[in-house]
Amino acid sequence: MRRLGIHSFVWTDGQTQEGLEFALRKTAEHGYRMIEFAYLKADEFDLDRLSKLARENDIEITVTMGLPADADVSSTDRESVARGKEILRKAVGSVRDIGGVRLGGILFSKHGKYESMPTADGWKHSVEAVAETAEHAKEAGIQIALEVVNRFESNLLNTTAQGLKFLKDTGRDDVKLHLDSFHMNIEEPDPAGAIRLAGDKIGYYHIGENYRGFLGTGTVDFPAVFSALVDIGFDQDITFESFSKAIVDESLCYACGIWRDTWTENDPLAAHARTFIEEKWREAEMRAKSRAAA
Numbered sequence: 001m002r003r004l005g006i007h008s009f010v011w012t013d014g015q016t017q018e019g020l021e022f023a024l025r026k027t028a029e030h031g032y033r034m035i036e037f038a039y040l041k042a043d044e045f046d047l048d049r050l051s052k053l054a055r056e057n058d059i060e061i062t063v064t065m066g067l068p069a070d071a072d073v074s075s076t077d078r079e080s081v082a083r084g085k086e087i088l089r090k091a092v093g094s095v096r097d098i099g100g101v102r103l104g105g106i107l108f109s110k111h112g113k114y115e116s117m118p119t120a121d122g123w124k125h126s127v128e129a130v131a132e133t134a135e136h137a138k139e140a141g142i143q144i145a146l147e148v149v150n151r152f153e154s155n156l157l158n159t160t161a162q163g164l165k166f167l168k169d170t171g172r173d174d175v176k177l178h179l180d181s182f183h184m185n186i187e188e189p190d191p192a193g194a195i196r197l198a199g200d201k202i203g204y205y206h207i208g209e210n211y212r213g214f215l216g217t218g219t220v221d222f223p224a225v226f227s228a229l230v231d232i233g234f235d236q237d238i239t240f241e242s243f244s245k246a247i248v249d250e251s252l253c254y255a256c257g258i259w260r261d262t263w264t265e266n267d268p269l270a271a272h273a274r275t276f277i278e279e280k281w282r283e284a285e286m287r288a289k290s291r292a293a294a
Contacts, residue, residue, distance in 0.1 A: 001229075001234065001235070001236075001237075001238050001281055002235055002236055002237050003033040003034040003060055003237045003238075004032055004033060004034065004237075004238055004239075004240075004274065004277060005027075005032055005033065005034025005035060005036055005062065005238065005239035005240070006027055006030070006032045006034075006035060006036070006239060006240045006270055006273070006274075007035075007036045007239060007240065007241040007242065007243075008020065008027075008035055008038070009038070009241075009242075009243055009247060009252070010023075010242055010266050010270055011023035011026045011247070011266060011270075012247065013247055013248055013249040014037070014038050014249060015249055017045055017046055017049070017050075020037065020040075020045065021050065021053055023035060023037075024050065024053050024054055024057060024059060025053075025057065026266075026267075026270070027057070027059055028057035028058070028059055030267075030270045030271060030274060031274060032059070032240075032270075033058065033059060033060060034059060034060045034061070034062060034237055034239060035054070035059055035061055035062075036061075036062050036063070036064055036239050036241070037061060037062075037063050037064075037098075037100075038063070038064065038065060038252075039063060039064075039065035039091055040063065040094050040098060041090075041094065042090070042093070042094050042097060047094060047097045047098040048097070050098055051097070051098045054098075054099065055099070060100075060101055060237075061095075061098055061099060061100040061101065062100055062101055062102040062103075062104060062237065062239070063091070063094070063095045063098070063100050063102070063103050063104070063105075064103070064104040064105030064147065064178075065091055065103070065105045065106070065107070065111075066105055066106035066107075066110065066111020066112075066153070066255065067084050067087060067088075067106065067107070067109065067110050067111060068087075068110060068111075069110045069112065070083060071083035071084040071086075071087050071110075072084055072109055072110040073085060073088070073107075073108060073109065073125055073126045073129035073130070074108060074109040074110075074122040074123065074125060074126040074156050075122060075125065076119055076121050076122055076125070081125045081129060084129060085129050085132060085133070088107060088129065088132075088133040088136075089133065089136055092133060092136045092137050092140055092142060093140070095137075095140070095142050096140040096141070096142060100142065101143060101237075102142060102143040102145055102203070102204060102237075103137060103142055103143070103144055103145070104144075104145035104146070104147055104178040104203075104204050105145075105146075105147045105178065106146075106147055106149055106153065106154055107130060107133065107144065107146055108126045108129070108130055108146055108154070108156055108157060108166065109122075109126060109154045109155065109156045109157075110154070111153055111255050112153065112154075112255055113151075113152045113153070114154070114155035116155075117155065118155045118156050122156070123156065123166075123169075126156060126166075127166065127169045127170055130144070130146065130166075130170055130175060131170040131172055131175075134170065134172050134174055134175045137174075138174060143174070143176060143203055143204075144174065144175050145175075145177065145203040145204040146163060146166065146167075146175065146177055146178055147178035147179075147180060147183075147206075148160055148177060148178070148179055148180070148183060148184075148187075149180070149183045150182075150183045150186040150187055151186070151187065152257065153183075153255065153256065158187045159187050159188060159194070160177065160179065160184075160188065160194035160195075160197055160198050161194075163177045163179075163201075164177070164197070164198060164201060167201060176201060176202065176203025176204065176236075177201050177202050177203060177204075178202075178203065178204040178205070178206070179194070179195065179198065179202055179204075179205050179206070180205070180206035180208060180241070181205075181206065181207055181209075181220050181222070181225050182206065182208035182209070182212065182220070182241070183206075185210045185219065185220050186210075191220075191221070191224065191225060191228075192221070192224040192225060192227065192228035195225065195228035195229060195232060195234075196228050196231060196232055198232075199232050200232070200233075202232070202236065203236055204239070205229065205234065205236065205237070205238045205239070206238075206239055206240075206241045207222075207225075207238055207239070207240050207273075207277055208220075208240070208241040208242060209242070211262055212241075212242050212244065212258065212262045213242065213244075213263050213269075214263065214269060214272055214273075215240070215272065215273050215276040215277070216276055222276075222280050223280065223283070223284070226280045226281055226283070227284045227287055227288070229281075229284070230281070230284040230285055230287075230288050231288060238277065240270075240273040240274070240277060242262065242263070242269060242273070243258045243262065244258065244260075244261050244262040244263045244264070245258050245259065245260055245262075246261045246263065246264050247266065
């Protein structure tokens with residue numbers, strides 16, 4: 001694990017400059033070394049100020065996003081694909097301008113439930129859009145990581161195996177997978193096995209409980225998850241992600257199905273998550289050493 005991060009939606013709904021600055025300060029206060037922001041439009045936020053505040057607090061920035069329905073790069077409609085490509089191009093610029101290290105999330109389709117099956121042409125359009133975006137990102141010194149999500153948030157990449165095929169089709173070695181314990185708990189029959197299958201193709205990992213609340217209080221098998229990450233020598237960033245209606249904005253509630261308060265106090269949540277992740281990581285390392293010594 002390179003850096004331990006926390007999603008800004010633990011602290012703020014992300015709608016104001018003041019909220020994002022508050023999130024940065026709280027992230028540093030709790031000892032995290034990375035913050036994840038949702039897509040920040042350059043004309044709505046002072047990216048230079050956020051970048052400066054992050055540097056002052058020794059915090060790295062990663063950005064994740066999903067595409068709207070009218071800018072779906074997996075569409076068969078060329079105009080929608082073109083709009084999606086332009087959004088992705090601008091997103092790369094925003095990540096660069098804020099001093100971020102990564103653009104992740106649902107970059108390959110709209111973020112939301114589909115009413116139709118994916119198409120071969122849609123897959124091809126999406127692959128082309130991501131490859132084009134990756135070239136822009138390379139020029140900006142930014143990593144691209146594609147988040148494999150559950151069936152209710154995309155119809156294109158729901159499993160690690162699908163994600164690996166998509167990476168291969170891009171023809172690029174610099175596009176990575178962004179895996180997430182919440183989504184894997186829904187879609188993968190063996191999440192730990194999927195992590196081992198992906199290996200060094202994983203560029204970013206989200207830690208989240210099955211119901212988006214306090215880690216270790218749900219159904220995710222975290223010992224297995226952490227053991228798999230240690231076994232593959234994972235040395236990239238891990239971010240704690242948790243959503244509650246108490247904080248996140250209405251649009252995300254709709255997109256992710258956040259219909260209730262999964263928690264109401266964010267300070268205890270953040271403190272517990274950091275301790276939990278660090279402890280589970282150490283335990284996984286100890287198990288790996290014990291196996292090696294046996």
